[in-house]
Amino acid sequence: MADLVSHPDEVKVVSQRFGKGAAAMDRYLELDGYKAVQKALASGPEWIINEMKASNLRGRGGAGFPTGMKWSFVPKESAKPKYVLCNGDESEPGTCKDRLILEHDPHAVIEGVMIAALAVGAKTGFIYIRGEYRYLVDIMRKAIAEAYARGFLGKNIFGSGVDLDVRWHTGAGAYEVGEESALMESLEGKRGIPRIRPPFPAVVGLWGGPTVINNVETLASVPHVILGGGEWYAKLGTPKNGGTRLFCLSGHVQKPGVYELPLGYNLRKMIDDVGGGIWKGHKLKAVVPGGSSVPILKADEIDLAMDFDTLMKAGTFLGSGGVIVLDDHTCIVKFCLRTTKFYQHESCGWCIPCREGTDWMKKTLVRFHAGGGIKRDIDNLNYLAENMLGRTFCPLGDAAAMPVIGMIKKFREEFEAHLEGRPCPFEEHGAAVEQLPVLA
């Protein structure tokens, strides 16, 4: 479906089977498929977790939590069944990588779930795929059925005496369900309302049992770590940031696409070389480096190594790997409004700071962008956003607040340029100011 791209700087690990027909079982087996899980079966849980820790693989969903450490938190003994849950609810604006993995290499995801289950002693894994990705649900259903048919799943897998089931599940449209506790609620057949933590899912998760939750890309990387060794994988990236990841280049670059690059790859190079520079001969204005929820960077702030720690030092996050590029013809206020409109739409209303905050931010920005803004609005937006930070059960509140705070901090003059009835400097027709009330 989606076009594949290529660049000489790419290091293809998790994308090495893309475009090679590996969704079919025989082809996957030709390309070293299901070898890692057999190695994991032979080596035992402790060995698996040690390799994962050595790999410095960090969660590719956005939070960047070390995968090996996450797995080690699951108690060895548990009265309730343990579970592995693969998060394929990819919905963070700017992120379209899990889609490619699920389309081109579904068996790698199954294998990753199996290895995670072996590591923590779970007997059942679930692969949750967002509802909009129906063609990927169909691909996954077929892949799972094939794995059962070959005896790779079910009773006594690979003659090891171990029983292991992997199931598919689908959502029905909700960004918030990408958050781990809301994901579990959804899988249990409920509204995706987040749960309070602690207890963390590793201790009390699905149906009360200890649960490991990892992103699609994280789990698809696991078989490669197991086959190549943790040390090998770690060396592909930078210290504490092992391996490669799929970066989704989007926005105003000449060659948008999903590219697999080592962690620590320079952001400017990613835009200029890999992405072919800015389109239409325009200039770079700003970059949102990790999906819509992370703070924005200005054009002169992008000489950065793209790893979790470097970006955090730069005041932003590597997030989900969605690199959104804005040219100098882009109105930041409009961009901020569309970002906020999204979070307002997706807020479930469970936590008041998020429900009220996103709504008021959106209302203010609608009026503001139309030229009905007053000076106080800028500080008020900032105030609303800052009062959402850390005051909600799930990170949706933070995700809505951080971009607004970042854009006001970096582009305050552009907000000021919209004040007091002045039309948006980037729109030819201006805006319908008279239709909107101006607050005194």
Add this chain to the structure above:
Amino acid sequence: MIPVSEQLDHFFTEKMKEYPTQRSFLVPMLLYAQDELGCLSNQAVEYIAGKAGLSQLEVRNVISYYSMLTTKPRGRFHVQVCTNICCQLRGAEDLFEHCKQRLGIGHKGVTSDEQFSLEEVECIGACSWAPAAQVNYDFHENLTPEKMDQVLDEYRSR
């Protein structure tokens, strides 16, 4: 009489066995039933509530959370145009306006012949191939108003 086909009912019964609780498969069940019926009608809600061992109110409570689920009929072809940031940066607003003009309906509208419905949607995971739209479950990417016309014409002729 169940409102869905026997095959679908059987599929639900089998799939539900994979979960430790009766209600777990509820969200996919609602979506698959909707795909077959066009929308989650009163009969559909009653049937699914029975299947999942829930009250109808509990089922409606879940329906209202998920943006793909609807209790109102849509067109035979549901056109979903993403206008989220990555699509916006590459012309999604014009694309959505174009669809409105072309179909003569607005956001969440249905054409009088019930062939098309239109919805402005949030990110559909096509950010590197923006702007993008889904018609039912099919992705259409790197769109322009002209390409969109071809897409719509193709569905119209089906």
